[in-house]
Amino acid sequence: MQVFQVSHLSKSFKEHQVLCDISMSVNEGEVVAIIGPSGSGKTTLLRCATLLERADGGEICFGDLCVAGVDKNGSFAYADKETLKKAHQRCGLVFQNFNLFPHMSVLDNIIDAPVHVQHIPRAEAYAEAMQLLMKMGLLDHAQAYPCELSGGQQQRIAIARALALHPDILFFDEPTSALDPELTQEILNVIRGLAEEHMTMVIVTHEMDFAAQVADRIVFMADGVIVEEGEAKSLIISPRHARTKAFLAGLNR
C-alpha cells in the first residue's frame, strides 16, 4: 500500500527551478534514502512533502488523502485547511538542527503535541512518552532541558517527539549533518532500529554506507530531477547513470 506519493511535482524560487517533474512513491514499511549533491533539491522535496514549502504544480498525496493537485477548474491548488491538518497527522519530520522547544523539558517536548494537538489524555501521552524515552535510551533525561543534552541526545528526542504522534511516514532531513562524527552513529542506530520495526521512512542523507545498509531503495537527485532510483545496494555498487557514477566516485575519493 502506498503511504506517500508525489507526481510531476515542480517548484521554483523566482527564476530558479528547484524541483522539476519529480515523481516518487513510498510503500508502507519501506525505507527510502534520497541522496545527491547539495543544491539538488532534496531538502526542498522534503519541505514540499511536509507542507513547509508550497509547490507550483503536480500532486502530493498521503495514501488516499491528496493535499495538492489539479482542482475541478483544472488549475493547481492546495486542499483546504482541514485536509492539510489531517495530512500533518500522517507525516512527521525530523530536522537537521532538531528544532526542539528549548523552554520545555524533554518530556514536555514529547507530550505537548499529543496532548494539545491530538487531545490524547495526559496520562496516556505520558506513558507513551516514557516508552519512547526508554527506547531512545534517555529515560533518565525526561526532566532535563534540551540545552543540557548533547546534539545526539537532542536529535533522539526530536525523533521521539515525531513518533509520539504516530505518523504513517517519517521524513528525515539530513538528521546527522549537524552532529559530530562520533554522535552520528547513535542517530543512525536509532533509525536502523526503526527500520527493523518497519517504520515507513524517507531519509535525506549524505551517509552512503548507511543508506546502502538501511534503505530498501535509493533515489539519486541532481539539479532538481530524479536522475536514478533503484534497489539500495545495487545503486551504490553499480550505478547506471553517468551523473550518479560521478557523484559516488567523488565521495569515495
Added chain:
Amino acid sequence: MDILTIGLEKTAQLLPLTLELLKGLVVSAEIFFLTLIFALPLGLLVALGRMSGSVILRNIFRAYISIMRGTPLMLQLFVWFFGPYYLFNIKLNELSFCGIEYRFSAVIIGFSLNYAAYFAEIYRGGIESIAKGQYEAAYVLGYTRWQTFIRIILPQVIKRIIPPVTNEVITLVKDTSLAFSLSVLEMFTVAKEISSASSSMLPFVIAGIFYYIFNILVAGGMAVIEKKLNYYR
C-alpha cells in the same frame, strides 16, 4: 536653644514630611502599576498589529508607534486631559467616575498608550528573534497558528525581552513624576509643594531617596524573574 533641641525640632518636622511624601508615593505606585497592567498587554496587541499581514493595519500601528515615541509624554498627557473639553466641549468633572478624578484617569490613559508603543517594539524585537525552525517544528507537529504563538513563541519571547523591559519599567518609575504637570498629587508634586512652602531642599532629597529605593526593588524583582527563567538557554 541648645543644639539638642534644634536637632529634636528638625527630627519632629521630618516625620510629617515623610508621611506626606509616602502618601504621594502611594499615588506614584498606583500610576506605575496601573500603567503596567494596561500597557503590557496593549503593547502585545500593538506589536501584533505592527507585524500584521495587512499593509493597512501594519501602517496604522507603525504610525501609532511613531507618534507615541516621537512626541513628549508630557504633551500627550495635556492632550488627553484637555482634549475632551477643547475638542468636544465635555466638562472635565463629567468624566470622573467612581470617585476617580479625570486628571488621574488622563494620566493613566496617557501613560498606558505611550508605554504600550515602547513595549510593542520590544515585543516585536523579541518575536522576530525567534528562529524560523521553531515555527516550522510547531507547524509540522500540527499546532495551529494561535497555539504556536501561545505555547511555543511567547514563552521564549518573554525570557528574551526581560532586560529591555526592565529598562522601560525603571524609566516608568521616574516618569510617574510627569503626572505633576496635571497636578495629580503624586510624590513629586507633593515634594514640590512642601519645598516651596518651607523653602527647603529636604522634600526633594527624601523623594529622591524614595524613587531610588522604588527602583532598587523594581530592578531586584526583575532580576528574580530573569533568574527564574534561566532554567533553559
